[in-house]
Amino acid sequence: MANLFEHMGMEKERLQFSWISSAEAGKFVNVATEVANSVEALGPIDKFVKKID
């Protein structure tokens, strides 16, 4: 799905996958920070956004 998403022009950083056990608090923090940072670097999304006037 990520591949098709990217194929349509979404930046691949916007859809990320991870497997984290409930015991892996450290990994969760790292992944969440990484995801937040990479999305923040891309800025707000303008594709696939429904505009309602």
Added chain:
Amino acid sequence: MDSLTQKIRELASSILKEGTVDMVMGFAEGTLPMTSKPYMARTPEQADKFIWDSSCTMNLANYITGRKEKIGVIAKGCDSRNIVNHIVENKISRDQLYIIGVPCSGMTDKNRPDHLRDNCLTCTHKNPVIYDVLAAELIEEQKIEAPFADVKAIEAMEPNAKWSYFQDLLKNCIRCYACRNACPLCYCPKCFVDESGPQWVGKGQNETDIQTFHFLRAFHCAGRCTDCGACESACPMDIHVRAFTRKLNKDALDLFGWEAGLDMTKRPPLDTFNPDDPDDFIK
């Protein structure tokens, strides 16, 4: 009348006469010149309506879904692959079917009758993969050097260029859902776009809703699409809807070595787990 049409009529009428099947699905002449329509013959006399020419673009596997009768079906390469899909997905049983295989040399583009359709140009399964009887000799399959050149061209684009490509591609969509209705894979009793509680996607002409429909419809075909081109042939607005499913077909081949509808004994890749499945997308 050409010999293939003659042969198909003979085979169809003989199995109807013998009572091997309750009906035969094939193509009859359409209402406009150089068009065809799916036709179901229930008597040997009706079998005389069958035709076979390069306008038989629809996929007959679409019409066997969930039927209870014994059915004879005329199948070109792609139809036969979709019949295999249907059997694998328990939409019909093999015992119910009598398949009249027709080796296919390609169907023509409805807008350019002197050209083959795009998907026929890159087709490597012209011969039916399952059949009970053949209407003609098997033909040689073509070898394609770069089967996914079109997908690679899009993959090479920048994200914004890709997005404008797809925006442009879908700008004429009128949401008639002809692509969905012509598709043998789209047999859900209720499609997600028709659902109103919950309503997954808006029903109007909003650009984002149209994109969502095409994106999700394509994804439902992942690992199942045989590139039969029925969606494109049915589209009244000439939208290249295969641009989505082609990418999924390429991924299925690259990631899982999978081409849909070739083997009744194998489960589709998205339906099984294998420890060797690629997992580098998971952090």
